[in-house]
Amino acid sequence: MSQTECGxxxxxxxxxxxxxxxxxxxxxxxxxLRSCGECSAELEVIRALMGAPPAIPEGLADDVLSALHVxxxxxxxxxxxxxxxxxxxxxxxxVSADRSATVAGAIPGWATETGEGQVWLSDDGLLAGAPSxxxxxxxxxxxxxxxxxxxxxx
Amino acid sequence: MKDESRGxxxxxDALAIERARSGDEQAFGLLVHRHHASAYRVALSIxxxxxxxxxxxxxxxxxxxxxxxxxxxxxxxxTWMMTITANEARATLRRRGRWSEAPIDDVAxxxxxxxxxxxxxxxxxxxxxxxxxxxxxxxxxxxxxxxxIDDGLSFxxxxxxxxxxxxxxxxxxxxxxxxxxxxxx
Numbered sequence: 646m647s648q649t650e651c652g653x654x655x656x657x658x659x660x661x662x663x664x665x666x667x668x669x670x671x672x673x674x675x676x677x678l679r680s681c682g683e684c685s686a687e688l689e690v691i692r693a694l695m696g697a698p699p700a701i702p703e704g705l706a707d708d709v710l711s712a713l714h715v716x717x718x719x720x721x722x723x724x725x726x727x728x729x730x731x732x733x734x735x736x737x738x739x740v741s742a743d744r745s746a747t748v749a750g751a752i753p754g755w756a757t758e759t760g761e762g763q764v765w766l767s768d769d770g771l772l773a774g775a776p777s778x779x780x781x782x783x784x785x786x787x788x789x790x791x792x793x794x795x796x797x798x799x
Numbered sequence: 800m801k802d803e804s805r806g807x808x809x810x811x812d813a814l815a816i817e818r819a820r821s822g823d824e825q826a827f828g829l830l831v832h833r834h835h836a837s838a839y840r841v842a843l844s845i846x847x848x849x850x851x852x853x854x855x856x857x858x859x860x861x862x863x864x865x866x867x868x869x870x871x872x873x874x875x876x877x878t879w880m881m882t883i884t885a886n887e888a889r890a891t892l893r894r895r896g897r898w899s900e901a902p903i904d905d906v907a908x909x910x911x912x913x914x915x916x917x918x919x920x921x922x923x924x925x926x927x928x929x930x931x932x933x934x935x936x937x938x939x940x941x942x943x944x945x946x947x948i949d950d951g952l953s954f955x956x957x958x959x960x961x962x963x964x965x966x967x968x969x970x971x972x973x974x975x976x977x978x979x980x981x982x983x984x
Contacts, residue, residue: 687976
């Protein structure tokens with residue numbers, strides 16, 4: 646069995662196992678699996694994982710929405726914003742509300758906390774013995790993948 | 800209006816985001832209902848504790864709501880939301896680690912009353928065993944496997960999530976799968 650064929654198959658095994666592949670693709674994978682013990686063994690691991698997906702806590706979405714309401718600022722209820730807008734128009738100032746300021750708490754009464762709000766990514770690849778591969782070039786990564794395929798095919 | 804007659808499933812994320820930006824509470828609620836499961840799985844994979852993961856999901860949606868105007872749609876809303884959740888989970892672990900003056904990995908058992916992964920591995924069925932063993936992998940391998948298997952993310956999306964290249968995400972995934980095979984034999 647060629648490494649190239651195994652590599653292509655292994656790439657899509659999760660999609661195969663979760664029936665996300667078209668019929669034509671499924672047929673090709675099934676043909677390959679009938680003659681490749683390595684890919685079949687990998688599929689078993691994937692199916693085992695899929696057999697026990699993490700349970701989503703019941704009511705979590707509602708809890709999230711409730712928490713968003715609980716955290717709203719009591720000094721700025723929805724009707725308060727409306728009254729402020731009417732008052733501003735009445736005295737001729739007009740309301741030129743900066744849209745970004747409004748969206749800082751996009752839903753009236755929700756999410757009025759302030760904070761850094763930054764999206765960042767940590768690099769903890771060395772945690773618990775994880776291989777340090779982040780600095781490797783694409784070529785080096787491809788070599789590593791080839792090595793994995795060779796080791797896996799023993 | 801035509802869109803308002805649609806069922807929830809027919810409202811795209813893009814439309815829901817647009818409505819949420821203009822103050823539509825139900826539209827953001829739709830996004831929460833649609834994506835909270837993916838966010839929870841990410842939070843659980845990183846924190847390995849259900850109670851902490853639930854708190855992380857709440858905080859992550861709070862941050863997403865605040866940052867909604869900055870969402871440009873370069874990635875899908877789901878991937879964006881999962882990235883915010885991953886960041887929030889890591890920040891939470893760092894805060895808890897600082898408070899308890901314990902290393903990050905020491906504050907993240909799967910659940911306080913559960914047996915440890917090794918015990919689960921010998922007592923459970925194959926699926927439970929595989930899941931328990933997954934918990935023993937390093938974070939990036941664990942997350943790469945979980946995101947590929949549970950959420951069907953592409954390696955490019957996984958790379959964005961774990962702060963690595965697409966190639967590194969692929970290697971982390973295959974390292975994780977190979978390690979699981981070894982552990983399960």
